Amino acid sequence: MDGLTLEPLKVVSTRGMTVDTQEFHPEPRVAAIVASHEHPEFIVNVKETGQVLLVNYEDINNLKTTTIGAARFLHDGGWDSTKRYFMTAANQSNKIAVVDSKDQKLTALVDVDKIPHPGRGANFKDPKYGPVWVTSALGNEKVTVIGTDPENHKDNAWKVVRVLKGQGGGSLFVKTHPKSTNLYVDTTLNPDPKISQSVAVFDINNLEAGYKVLPIAEWANLGEGPKRVVQPEYNAAGDEVWFSVWNGKDQKSAIVVVDDKTLKLKKVIDDARIVTP
Template sequence: MVSRAKLALLTLALGALWNVPAQAQAPALPPAPPLAPGELENAKQIYFDRCAGCHGVLRKGATGPQLLPAKTRALTTPVLKAFIVNGTGGGMPDWGRQGILTDAESDLMARYIQHDPPTPPELGMAEMKKSWNLIIPPDKRPTKPEHDRDWQDFFAVTLRDAGQVAIIDGKTKEIVNTVKTGFAVHISRSSFSGRYVYTIGRDGRATMIDLWMKVPDKVAEVKPCSDARSIDTSKYKGKHGDFTDKLAVIGCYWPPQIIVLEGNTLEPLKVISSRSMTYDTMEYHPEPRVASIVASHFKPEWVINIKETGLIWLVDYSDLKNLKMTQIQGEKFLHDGGWDATKRYFMVAANMANKVVVIDVEKGKLEAIFESGIKPHPGRGANWIDPKFGPVNGTPHLGEGKVAVYGTDPAKHKEHAWKNVRELKTLGGGGLFIKTHPKSKNVWVDHALNGDPAIQKQVCVFEKANPEKDPKCWKVSDKGRAVHFEYNKAGDEVWISVWGKKDGKSEIVVYDDKTLQEKARIDDPRIITPTGKFNVYNTVKDIY
């Protein structure tokens, strides 16, 4: 067995080789190492759970490098295992060192990725309809809330490895219910009315939760994908019609496609393939995954980001039989993003290109593309007023320890718009999320995927009024990584997930945003591997 010290040394010595293209490897390659009976299915599941999101179902790469045999066999099993155990400085988690994968599982994955990747089956409308489960029809649901809690201040909290979402009362900090959802829910989105929470699991299962029920629970579910990350609803009400709660949309990683659903039931209505040519070389891509989706407030449109092709689709959902769509050339590989404060401009990270792409949804066209840093990962981002540069937004980075701050106001601060105006230094790379609130004086940043276990547990807070001042940084908990921020409805509390091991203890820590003092710890044993948290009011209003 290779020692941990030797694995770490191999990781450091061969880190550059990890990113060498497959065609640059020597042509003479060893055969794939053997897999014992039963190992293949186990490895496929681990890869899906932990690896596919960054490296792709077909292992062609995106946020992480491609993992095809021409490259992986040249690296050899010990070197691959070193990466899996120790992680990398570019944001790959240290699966082995954190105890998420055992030594045997790390070795298995190092061998598995030297084999040709299996191609999952396609999934059509007939299969989707079979998975559709209307648990409670709309006419059997409450006509008004059946409880006296402030449901607009509920938090939908992802319990990643438990395959659940906890509905937590923002005022009392009580768990109202834990709802069985898809595995590793990536996001929860509120309907425009706020009554329903829609979730999407990485296993492609979508659920619809009714917050008006005496005990909020799911009323419909469907599985239109085998791998997914995005879901949203129709959020437009204006001169083009009222689409409140009428439609939902899901974007799949596999099969690469978009599904439009009936908003009150999750019945699949329409499937749109995302397979097409890349924007630059015009080559056909078999796996252009659907990354983030947001709903426009200006028009009945969804902004849909296609990762591998670098295209942003503006899909007009007002007439599904006569579908209209605008394709905008952006940049590879599109990932996550959010609105500026006016909700006119959508900013999305093309993280492997180290760029941010800006779309003007009012005009329906590309506004700007600019470089921010190594592997930007803003989540939905954060908007605030800089004392010198006016309205700005920011993103942390997976590949370096900084927050890039860029102007977002081409109307009154044109000279700063879509340009980096500040760099705020953090404790290191691996930053996943940034957060603030219009009522707050602070900007919060995490380091959840940093390679140093001590840094993973820390967050930093910058002052909006004095951005050149060193941030205040501290350890949130000993129980795991500090990840993802969410404000309560009032905008005076910040909730942080402590993402521990599945069989260990996790918690959510609540801070007073003004004093930065701890207010509460939600350490109920049902809080298993918490990650994203979404406050209903803030999600409906797109407040960040």
């Protein structure tokens, strides 16, 4: 699309063959699109076929597309710390696909368990294994840590180096920040309200110690409703973490701000105009 007018400039079909059974799929969905930092390309996850398309937009009249076979049921993902490798979940295949955006090829398929759902994932430097990327899961309590440094930590690259035990399944997002030593894991879709209404916080420098629980929904003090806590996001300075507290459209929702250093409540934003933020 034209960036100013949003007028379509080129329409490209994503129909194609499934990566495993080589069957034609007539209606595959696009699950994620990210811009490459290495080439003038968009990286496109085609969910049902398991194909990753590298669409070069340099000359849209003579469009070049590289097709990478990954694994079926591609969903969301994010960059490793170098912004070279796109780490993306093939959730119903229980794999993380690693796409090298510089060399434009599949680097690895990493087995994980069960139904990974990283959002963009989280990057930090593990005290033992070096640079890593993290995903949580919908299907269980596991928080899976994958090595991402093939140059200085070759033995750990594209391998599961740790599996942390979180509060439970139903996680949608993990988050940390370069200035933080905390790793936050939500459990939004867990059937237990105590778990879905709180978040787990791991100390990156002491991962074996387990997690602390922050009662985000309790702090929000919203009254009735499911009050599901979702998607921690840092402010630009990296000293605050903001959480959405989801309620029904006829119930009160809120945004809860936490001090990243003290893990204490800083502010509740519960304006009536906030509906399932």
